[in-house]
Amino acid sequence: MIDYELSPDIAATREQLHMLAEHAMRPIARDYDEREHEKPWDFINMMWQLSKNSGIGPGREKDKTQPRSDSERNLRTCVAVEELSWGDAGLYLAMPGPGLGGAAVMAAGTPEQKERFLSRFKGEKPVWSAMAITEPGCGSDSAAIQTTAVRDGDHWILNGTKIFCTSGLMAGDPSKSNGFIVVWATVDRSAGRAGIKSFIVNAGTPGMTVAKCEDKLGIRASDTATLIFEDCRIPFDHILGSAEVPKTSEGFKGVMATFDATRPIVAASALGVGRAALDFVRDELKRQNIPIRYGIATHKLTVIERDFMDMEANLQAARLLTWRAAWMMDRGQKNNLEASMAKAKAGLVVTQITQKAVELLGPLGYSRDLMLEKWMRDAKINDIFEGTQQINMMIIARRILGYSSKELS
Amino acid sequence: MINFELDEDQQLIRDTVVSFARDEVRPHAREADEKGTIPAELVQKGWELGLVQSVIPEDLGGFGNAHSAITGAVVAEELAYGDLSIATHLLAPRLVTVPTLEFGSDALKKSVLPRFCGERFEAASAAVMEPRMDFDASAPATTLKRDGDDYLLSGEKCLVPLGNEARQFLVIASLANGTGAPHAQALLVDRETPGLTVGERERNMGLKALATTRITFDGCKIPREQLLDGNEAASARLANLWRVAQGAMAVGVARAAYDYARDYARDRRAFGQAIAQKQAIAFMLAEMAMEVDAMRLLVWEAAWRLDRHEDATREAHLAKRYTSDMALKITDNAVQVLGGHGYIRDHLVELFLRNARSFSMLEGLAIA
Numbered sequence: 001m002i003d004y005e006l007s008p009d010i011a012a013t014r015e016q017l018h019m020l021a022e023h024a025m026r027p028i029a030r031d032y033d034e035r036e037h038e039k040p041w042d043f044i045n046m047m048w049q050l051s052k053n054s055g056i057g058p059g060r061e062k063d064k065t066q067p068r069s070d071s072e073r074n075l076r077t078c079v080a081v082e083e084l085s086w087g088d089a090g091l092y093l094a095m096p097g098p099g100l101g102g103a104a105v106m107a108a109g110t111p112e113q114k115e116r117f118l119s120r121f122k123g124e125k126p127v128w129s130a131m132a133i134t135e136p137g138c139g140s141d142s143a144a145i146q147t148t149a150v151r152d153g154d155h156w157i158l159n160g161t162k163i164f165c166t167s168g169l170m171a172g173d174p175s176k177s178n179g180f181i182v183v184w185a186t187v188d189r190s191a192g193r194a195g196i197k198s199f200i201v202n203a204g205t206p207g208m209t210v211a212k213c214e215d216k217l218g219i220r221a222s223d224t225a226t227l228i229f230e231d232c233r234i235p236f237d238h239i240l241g242s243a244e245v246p247k248t249s250e251g252f253k254g255v256m257a258t259f260d261a262t263r264p265i266v267a268a269s270a271l272g273v274g275r276a277a278l279d280f281v282r283d284e285l286k287r288q289n290i291p292i293r294y295g296i297a298t299h300k301l302t303v304i305e306r307d308f309m310d311m312e313a314n315l316q317a318a319r320l321l322t323w324r325a326a327w328m329m330d331r332g333q334k335n336n337l338e339a340s341m342a343k344a345k346a347g348l349v350v351t352q353i354t355q356k357a358v359e360l361l362g363p364l365g366y367s368r369d370l371m372l373e374k375w376m377r378d379a380k381i382n383d384i385f386e387g388t389q390q391i392n393m394m395i396i397a398r399r400i401l402g403y404s405s406k407e408l409s
Numbered sequence: 410m411i412n413f414e415l416d417e418d419q420q421l422i423r424d425t426v427v428s429f430a431r432d433e434v435r436p437h438a439r440e441a442d443e444k445g446t447i448p449a450e451l452v453q454k455g456w457e458l459g460l461v462q463s464v465i466p467e468d469l470g471g472f473g474n475a476h477s478a479i480t481g482a483v484v485a486e487e488l489a490y491g492d493l494s495i496a497t498h499l500l501a502p503r504l505v506t507v508p509t510l511e512f513g514s515d516a517l518k519k520s521v522l523p524r525f526c527g528e529r530f531e532a533a534s535a536a537v538m539e540p541r542m543d544f545d546a547s548a549p550a551t552t553l554k555r556d557g558d559d560y561l562l563s564g565e566k567c568l569v570p571l572g573n574e575a576r577q578f579l580v581i582a583s584l585a586n587g588t589g590a591p592h593a594q595a596l597l598v599d600r601e602t603p604g605l606t607v608g609e610r611e612r613n614m615g616l617k618a619l620a621t622t623r624i625t626f627d628g629c630k631i632p633r634e635q636l637l638d639g640n641e642a643a644s645a646r647l648a649n650l651w652r653v654a655q656g657a658m659a660v661g662v663a664r665a666a667y668d669y670a671r672d673y674a675r676d677r678r679a680f681g682q683a684i685a686q687k688q689a690i691a692f693m694l695a696e697m698a699m700e701v702d703a704m705r706l707l708v709w710e711a712a713w714r715l716d717r718h719e720d721a722t723r724e725a726h727l728a729k730r731y732t733s734d735m736a737l738k739i740t741d742n743a744v745q746v747l748g749g750h751g752y753i754r755d756h757l758v759e760l761f762l763r764n765a766r767s768f769s770m771l772e773g774l775a776i777a
Contacts, residue, residue, distance in 0.1 A: 002419075002479050004713050007410040075411055294726040295648060297545035298769065313707065313731040320706035321699070324413050341699040390692075397691035400698045401675060408686050 010076050014083050020050070021087025029088035032221035033374050037213055039170075040091060040221060047095050048126040074261065074326035078268035082319075085272025086279075089378045090221030092269060093166060097121060100262055101129025101171060101182040104198055107258040108240040117200055120178055128179040130171035132162035132227055139164075140391045142184065143193035143252065147229065149185040149239075156199060156239065158185055158207070158232040166385070168225025169213055174204030181208070181227060182240070191245045193252035200238040207232030218377030263339040263386055264325040267346035270382035271322060274315050274350030277357035277375045281308065284361065307360060311353045318346040337399040344392035347383035354379040413706070419480050426487040429458060434491025441618035442760055447498050455499035456530040460484055461506055469518065470526030476510060478650060478712035481777030482657035486705070489661030493764040494618035496658060500775050501570050504535035505577050507776045508595060508647055512637035521577070521597065534575035536566035536598075536624050537651075537773025546581060546648060546772045547593050551626065553582040560584075560636070562598065562629040570774060572607050572622030576600050580626070581773065584639065593644050595637040604629040615763030642720075647776075649715055649725035654775035656708040656725070659732035659768045660701060666743035666761040667697035673756075674746050690746055697739045704732045712777060733768035740765040 006014065024043060032040050084092040098105070098121055105117050120127050138144040147160025162183065165172070171179035181201045188195035201208050212226040236243075285292065285304070292305050301309070322342040328335035354376040358365035365372045383389050398408050415423065433454055441447045465471025481503075488496035502525055509521045525531050539550055551564025562582055569578065577599055584594035598605065608623035637643070671694050674685035684690045707728040714721035740762040744751035751758045767774075 001412055001416040002414070002709055002713050003410055003412040004710050005410070072410070295645065295722045296547050297543075298730070299543060300545060309727055309730060313727040316710070316727065317703035317707055317731065320710065321703055323411055324702075324706065327411055327413060338702075341702060344695075345699055345703060393692045393695045394688070396695035396699060397685075397688075400671065400694060401685050401691065403686065403691075408688075408691055 006075075006079065007072060010072060010079050013076060014079050017080055017083035018086070021083050025084070025087030025091050029091060029221075030368075030371065030374065032088075032090060032094075033218075036215060036220040037223070039176075039223075040094065043091060044094065044096055044126050051097065052122075072327075072330050074264065074329040075323060078264055078322055078326045081265050081268040082272040082275065085269040086276045087272075088221065089269055089273050089381075090219040092272070093219055093222035094170070096126035096128050096170070096177065098129055099167060099171075100131040100258075101180060103262050103265075104131055104182040104240065104258050105129075105200070107261060108198060113200075113237075113240065117180060123178070125177065127177045128167045128170035130165050130167045130179070130181050130225075132165040132168065132181050132183045134162065134164040136161055136163055140388055143196065145184055145186060145196065146189075147183065147185040148189070149187050149197060149199055151187070151236070151243075152233070154236045155233050156236060158183060158199065158201065158229040158234065160185060160229050161211075162227040162229070164214070164385075165225045165227055166222060168227050169210050169223040172201075172203050172208060172225065172227055173210045177203060179203045183227075183229070187243070188245045194248065195245050196252050197243070198240045199234060200240065201229075201232060201234055205232055205234060217380060218374065219381050257336075259387060260325075260334075260336050260339045261329060263343040263392070264322050264329070264335075266382060266386040267318065267322040267325070267342040270346040270350040270379065271315065271319050273375050273379045273382070274311075274318070274346075274353045277350075277354045277372055277379075278308075278311055278315055280370075280372060280375075281311075281357050281360055304360065307356055311356055314349040315353060318342070318349045321345050337396060340387070340392040340395040340399075343387060344389050344396065347389050347392075350379040351383045413709075415479070415483065419477075419483055422480060423483050423487060425458065426460075426484050427490075429455070430487050430491030430496075434488065434495050437495065438492035438618075438757060438760065439754075441492065441494060443617075443754075445617055446620070447495055447618050451495065452498060452530050455495075460500065461502045461531075462526050464510060465506060465522045465526055466518075469522045471522065476507065478653050478715040478777040479709060481507075481650075482653050482708050482712045485654045485657040485775055485777060486661040486664070486708075489658035490665045491661075492618070493658060493662050493767075494616050496661070497570055497616065497619050497774055500654070501535075501575070502531055502533040503776050504570075504579050504773070505533035505597065507650065508579050508637055509597065511650075512595065512643050512647065513597075514634065517597070517634060517637075524576075531576070532571045532574040533577045533579075534569050534571045535579040535581075535773045535776075536569045536572075537579075537581050538568045538771060539565060540567040540623065547644075548591070549581050549583050549593060551580070551582040552591075553584040553594055553596065553631070556630070558633060560596075560631040560633065562596070562604075562626040562631050564626055566624045566626075568611065568613075568621045568771060568774070569624050570619055570621050572624055573610060573620050578624070579773075592639065592641070593648075594639045595644065595647055596631055597635045597637070598626070598629065598631065602629045602631070613767075615760070615765075615767055617763075645720070645722050646715065648772075649711065649721045650776045651773050652725040652729035653708060653712045653715060653721075654777040655768060655772070656704070656711070656728045656732040657777065658775060659729075659736035659765065660704045660708060662761055662765050662768075663697070663704060663732075663736040663739040664701045666740040666758055666765070667694070667701055669756070669758055669761070670694060670697070670743035670746040673750075677747075684746075693742050693746060697742060700735050700739060704728075704735055707731055715777070730769075736765040736768050737762075 149156045186195045214224040325338040325342040463472045463474045464476040467473035583591040585591045604627040711724035711728045743758040
């Protein structure tokens with residue numbers, strides 16, 4: 001039966017996180033945008049304690065010891081992430097917790113591996129994990145990665161360079177946390193995508209170096225690291241999933257399945273940034289006594305009303321696609337198509353919404369005294385990471401047309 | 410708790426309408442458009458689905474199912490997927506029955522609704538739009554004035570579906586109420602009312618199989634019992650039920666165009682491969698698929714609010730606006746995917762485009 005109302009449990013989480021976003025994130029958001037590469041340690045420590053004590057925050061979403069029902073885990077995560085990103089997308093990304101690395105372990109790890117690698121998130125000190133896929137020579141074409149993993153007895157030896165690793169510094173530098181990086185590497189280059197496996201590398205493992213943190217357009221509170229692997233030796237059982245190289249690319253599909261869970265979450269983060277801009281514009285119009293009149297004929301609407309309504313409708317369309325993708329995952333349905341739709345739509349519309357919001361406020365919108373210009377910069381990443389808009393459109397096209405990646409590339 | 414799945418009854422209704430739209434409606438779409446008429450047998454078959462009778466109470470002769478805007482949206486989308494003209498024709502009686510059911514007095518229900526429970530299609534309609542560039546359904550130029558215990562109705566309406574055969578019309582007029590600004594008042598008007606003149610059949614860009622006419626009211630005397638609940642919430646709800654139905658129809662037309670273009674692009678070969686294998690085409694199709702889903706989710710949200718009897722003006726307005734714009738874009742892109750062939754009347758996409766152009770201007774042509 002159709003229902004658009006969040007369950008009371010999720011609605012309560014949203015309310016709590018909204019308070020937190022408003023009072024703990026907004027006040028420091030501009031600061032950590034201006035002071036790139038500085039870490040908001042007070043906020044980080046507070047979030048760590050909070051997520052441990054009260055069970056809110058995405059850091060605890062995957063924790064099965066929580067008493068609450070888990071049947072809406074993905075939807076709850078999406079709602080939580082939208083709220084936190086409404087506070088600040090960079091600070092949200094900088095929060096400690098399992099994050100994308102944890103999602104990969106959840107998706108591809110054995111029960112024993114989940115216990116072994118994820119138990120560190122219950123400790124006293126904040127911990128991060130991260131996902132390292134992109135390389136200097138390949139981004140969207142993740143089947144072309146060059147980083148190698150060579151079996152040596154009871155170990156794997158990793159060699160290669162990873163870039164654009166979100167939270168790579170916090171997860172990979174042992175002076176920051178006892179974290180880990182999930183590294184994509186090929187065990188057999190001749191096997192193409194079938195040879196790609198993911199490996200857990202603990203912070204401080206000899207041979208792994210955090211070489212650099214990027215200067216970025218937005219989400220500056222979050223670090224984006226370059227990691228270099230030079231004969232980095234890890235135990236054999238740090239591989240996620242099977243070590244065998246199948247004849248087909250099924251294994252790679254398994255690795256890619258992580259994205260079905262993470263794309264709605266990225267879309268949800270996008271929604272938070274877009275809503276921040278939309279809320280600001282709505283409040284400002286109200287302050288200036290400029291009404292938004294629903295239910296009257298289109299030709300009577302002002303340009304501002306039309307723009308605002310288009311922003312609103314597009315954001316809600318993206319939100320509903322996002323919730324649907326998460327809802328499907330919660331029901332155990334395949335959502336590869338729907339996850340890509342959510343990500344493609346959300347990434348695009350929040351880019352457009354925040355750009356339009358800057359325009360609507362005119363010279364004020366361009367000023368760093370207001371947050372709109374920052375939200376516009378923050379929003380853009382959602383059109384790029386976790387699969388660019390174009391990659392997601394490609395996935396949608398293949399699904400609806402029944403084409404393989406060979407037939408449509 | 411969030412759920413995007415129709416309940417079992419709604420799925421059953423949808424399945425029925427899906428087959429009817431595919432097997433009965435779609436095969437007639439082109440010929441009906443060219444000839445400007447819909448076969449009477451098809452209309453009768455549509456009537457026998459019970460889409461009008463279903464929500465009329467049992468003691469008045471109907472099936473007694475609860476009225477649901479979501480169910481109405483599902484039916485409207487699926488029928489419009491078959492053909493927009495035929496869908497609008499088949500659902501036209503609801504333009505009178507649903508407002509009567511929701512906003513009419515018991516006496517009015519008793520006098521109006523049993524007529525819609527017979528064996529044969531009972532034509533009825535709504536006269537909402539007016540032939541003016543600045544038409545606004547929330548402030549029509551057609552006026553309703555007190556005249557003793559009765560009212561006098563004057564004005565001109567256009568794009569009245571089935572104006573040639575409908576026996577009863579839902580009319581929207583401005584009613585001056587004391588000192589305040591006039592408000593839009595809904596009322597039922599019988600075809601035989603003195604002063605009512607039905608004009609010539611209109612010639613429209615699309616919806617060509619749907620017979621629409623102008624209607625003029627020249628001081629028509631209207632008994633007060635013919636007025637529906639005129640309070641603000643009721644008027645808003647009525648307009649929102651239109652918006653949901655037409656939004657749903659926009660989803661149906663857009664989806665029809667998307668399916669047509671996708672199938673064509675998979676078959677049509679150029680440069681040694683299917684044109685769907687070209688990113689320029691594939692990305693257009695991907696966007697269509699994504700937007701059809703987004704459109705439906707927005708329409709259902711507004712419908713869901715209406716079914717909970719919550720204020721839905723914002724949601725319905727945004728859904729109607731979004732679906733109107735997007736249906737036009739999608740049908741236009743469908744023509745583009747077919748290229749020159751899309752411009753030829755051998756294919757349906759040009760018909761979809763002409764029909765989709767109606768959504769952003771036309772109001773009150775269907776009700777959820």
